[in-house]
Amino acid sequence: MNSKILNIINKQSLTKEDLSFLISLSGAERDYFLKSVGSKYPKTLGKKVFFRGLVEFSNYCTKDCYYCGIRKSNSHSQRYDIDDKAIIEAAIFAHKNQYGSIVLQSGERSDNTFTERITKLLKEVKSVTQGELGITLSLGEQSEDVYREWFSAGAHRYLLRIESSNKELYYKIHPNDDKHNFESRINCLKILQKIGYQTGTGVMIGLPFQTYNHLADDLLFFKGMEIDMVGMGPFIEHTETPLYQHRKTLWPLQRRFEVALNMIAALRLLMPDINIAAATALQAIDPMGREKALKYGANVIMPNITPTIHRKDYTLYENKPCTDEGAEDCSNCLSIRVEMAGREIGYGEWGDSKHYFKRHQQTER
Ligand code: 5AD
Ligand code: FES
Numbered sequence: 001m002n003s004k005i006l007n008i009i010n011k012q013s014l015t016k017e018d019l020s021f022l023i024s025l026s027g028a029e030r031d032y033f034l035k036s037v038g039s040k041y042p043k044t045l046g047k048k049v050f051f052r053g054l055v056e057f058s059n060y061c062t063k064d065c066y067y068c069g070i071r072k073s074n075s076h077s078q079r080y081d082i083d084d085k086a087i088i089e090a091a092i093f094a095h096k097n098q099y100g101s102i103v104l105q106s107g108e109r110s111d112n113t114f115t116e117r118i119t120k121l122l123k124e125v126k127s128v129t130q131g132e133l134g135i136t137l138s139l140g141e142q143s144e145d146v147y148r149e150w151f152s153a154g155a156h157r158y159l160l161r162i163e164s165s166n167k168e169l170y171y172k173i174h175p176n177d178d179k180h181n182f183e184s185r186i187n188c189l190k191i192l193q194k195i196g197y198q199t200g201t202g203v204m205i206g207l208p209f210q211t212y213n214h215l216a217d218d219l220l221f222f223k224g225m226e227i228d229m230v231g232m233g234p235f236i237e238h239t240e241t242p243l244y245q246h247r248k249t250l251w252p253l254q255r256r257f258e259v260a261l262n263m264i265a266a267l268r269l270l271m272p273d274i275n276i277a278a279a280t281a282l283q284a285i286d287p288m289g290r291e292k293a294l295k296y297g298a299n300v301i302m303p304n305i306t307p308t309i310h311r312k313d314y315t316l317y318e319n320k321p322c323t324d325e326g327a328e329d330c331s332n333c334l335s336i337r338v339e340m341a342g343r344e345i346g347y348g349e350w351g352d353s354k355h356y357f358k359r360h361q362q363t364e365r
Pocket of ligand 2: 062063072140
């Protein structure tokens with residue numbers, strides 16, 4: 001069996017069957033696969049890990065995804081919206097601590113008040129950090145004009161997870177209506193790429209009805225779309241959401257975690273030069289979850305720098321880690337963890353996706 005694994009690892013191009021086989025591994029064979037990828041990829045990609053300070057600045061959301069704890073219909077969610085001053089302070093904290101870049105994330109809104117506010121914030125973050133802090137946005141589906149406006153104002157990366165690249169499964173985890181349209185979501189990714197954003201997407205792993213073949217197709221979707229960055233993590237059921245009713249059909253949490261790491265390692269083989277994030281949801285299952293992801297393929301980690309009082313309310317899923325610590329504690333704790341995983345922190349670097357520059361034939365910053 002190990003020789004079959006080694007054979008696949010050394011192949012030039014991976015088929016759906018290869019990927020599905022790798023993703024489904026367990027036990028000693030899985031250990032062998034992960035360790036082989038872990039020793040192979042830092043040789044090509046380098047040992048560096050990049051920090052993105054994550055600011056979850058609001059949990060107001062106009063959408064109703066069936067898996068998400070901050071969905072519009074969850075009346076138990078305590079809604080908040082952090083003021084601009086606190087967001088700017090978080091950005092200054094990230095800059096001072098040499099994080100290189102931040103991610104601004106919130107529930108999805110597309111009204112003018114919101115989109116104009118983001119434009120203003122982007123300009124301000126750029127100005128107070130002398131243009132040095134990179135900015136990634138994770139604010140859902142927007143019009144091409146809005147994406148362009150935000151790009152001009154200083155955002156250069158955008159995260160928009162496809163959640164599942166299988167249309168049928170997509171509609172099992174989202175309402176089938178105008179607001180949650182599968183094709184529109186793919187179209188948004190294409191528009192982001194056309195504008196020039198480094199474009200990131202991702203999926204959840206261990207969803208109800210999901211199979212290894214779906215997951216293999218997800219990886220091929222990233223490759224087919226020439227995606228620059230991927231964030232993917234285990235699905236964690238939330239009591240106040242419709243998908244909770246399927247909890248008995250899910251893989252055990254530990255298996256979701258294992259398959260998530262398998263996905264990261266398989267993706268690293270398939271796309272050696274992209275950025276892969278060690279998703280926070282990994283840590284909700286295993287206290288060392290993110291560090292394990294860094295060992296087997298991930299090269300980006302997103303310390304939470306949301307002001308602490310609001311962290312508890314950004315509960316996309318339950319058991320979310322690091323909701324008590326302040327940003328300072330998070331940063332200390334993480335640097336130790338990254339070193340323990342045998343990696344180095346790329347302090348003060350944007351840590352752009354090498355894949356993006358290959359696509360654009362530009363020079364890296
Ligand atoms: N479990 C795991 N991940 C989730 N997300 C939302 N809800 C859950 C959940 N219950 C992820 C989605 C979204 C990202 C911001 O958080 O993939 O894109
Ligand atoms: Fe907010 Fe899905 S519930 S974007």
